[in-house]
Amino acid sequence: MSELVLCETRGAVAVLTLNRPEKLNALNYALVDRLKELLDTIESAADIRAVILTGAGDRAFSAGADITEFSETVRQGPDAAVRAFVRRGQSMTARIESFPKPVIVAVNGIAFGGGCEITEAAHLAVASEKASFAKPEINIGIPPTFGGTQRLPRLAGRKRALELLLTGDRFSAERAYEIGLVNRIVAHDDLLPSALELAGRILRHSSLAASRILTAVTRGLNAPIAEGLEIESEQFARMVPTHDMREALDAWLARRQPHYEGR
Ligand code: COA
Numbered sequence: 001m002s003e004l005v006l007c008e009t010r011g012a013v014a015v016l017t018l019n020r021p022e023k024l025n026a027l028n029y030a031l032v033d034r035l036k037e038l039l040d041t042i043e044s045a046a047d048i049r050a051v052i053l054t055g056a057g058d059r060a061f062s063a064g065a066d067i068t069e070f071s072e073t074v075r076q077g078p079d080a081a082v083r084a085f086v087r088r089g090q091s092m093t094a095r096i097e098s099f100p101k102p103v104i105v106a107v108n109g110i111a112f113g114g115g116c117e118i119t120e121a122a123h124l125a126v127a128s129e130k131a132s133f134a135k136p137e138i139n140i141g142i143p144p145t146f147g148g149t150q151r152l153p154r155l156a157g158r159k160r161a162l163e164l165l166l167t168g169d170r171f172s173a174e175r176a177y178e179i180g181l182v183n184r185i186v187a188h189d190d191l192l193p194s195a196l197e198l199a200g201r202i203l204r205h206s207s208l209a210a211s212r213i214l215t216a217v218t219r220g221l222n223a224p225i226a227e228g229l230e231i232e233s234e235q236f237a238r239m240v241p242t243h244d245m246r247e248a249l250d251a252w253l254a255r256r257q258p259h260y261e262g263r
Pocket residue numbers: 022023024026027063064065066067068110112113114136137139140
């Protein structure tokens with residue numbers, strides 16, 4: 001069996017490629033499990049400081065959960081379906097959302113269902129002009145189950161999200177940009193270079209500071225503001241004793257470039 005998720009490193013960036021192009025990179029259980037395993041490895045790899053997620057082939061980022069496999073699981077009843085399908089998918093998107101290193105999705109084509117939910121969960125997203133999106137779960141009689149009923153309304157606003165969720169209509173990269181689902185749209189051939197360039201602009205800075213920002217935003221966004229401000233204070237306090245914070249301040253005062261640890 002070929003690798004379900006390819007992993008290559010470009011300097012300090014791991015490029016993960018969903019690799020079932022003959023099935024439009026549909027997310028079967030094995031692929032989801034492999035992606036989570038790779039994220040575990042990347043989390044503890046000190047030399048990897050950012051992740052780009054993309055899809056193999058010229059058509060899709062991912063056409064979503066593997067409907068063939070899912071339709072077998074639902075025959076076993078709601079408990080089995082929630083365990084095998086919903087929990088697995090939700091833990092994948094939650095892992096991406098709360099990953100301590102920046103995760104950038106490079107949307108190279110179709111991002112339907114779970115493919116769209118991965119884009120919603122990622123910290124940043126760059127879309128090819130050929131990318132297309134949809135929340136098509138209603139066509140198979142289910143609500144989205146990898147966080148898609150929760151993150152898109154928070155990201156795009158309730159009415160914009162509900163229109164997409166209730167119609168299942170496809171939408172373009174331009175619409176994805178308008179609703180805040182992707183940060184930018186680029187020519188198809190520029191997709192990976194653009195995602196790498198974006199990663200590079202983050203990697204100029206302290207990775208520890210980036211990680212504290214990711215935690216503050218991700219945890220704070222889902223908390224009442226008073227709690228969010230506490231989270232912000234905690235994340236700041238955790239930076240205070242670090243070499244990176246002292247070095248950043250000293251470098252600013254001396255008008256020189258900082259030299260961070262782990263670079
Ligand atoms: N799960 C399992 N297999 C999928 C899949 C999915 N989500 N999406 C595509 N595939 C498979 C197809 O079965 C087909 O395999 P086959 O050649 O062995 O039959 C292959 O990928 C190519 O897809 P196909 O449907 O032939 O391409 P298309 O250009 O006609 O249509 C889509 C593309 C995306 C419109 C269509 O594949 C689709 O509707 N997919 C499901 C999207 C969806 O509902 N996702 C949410 C799931 S919760």
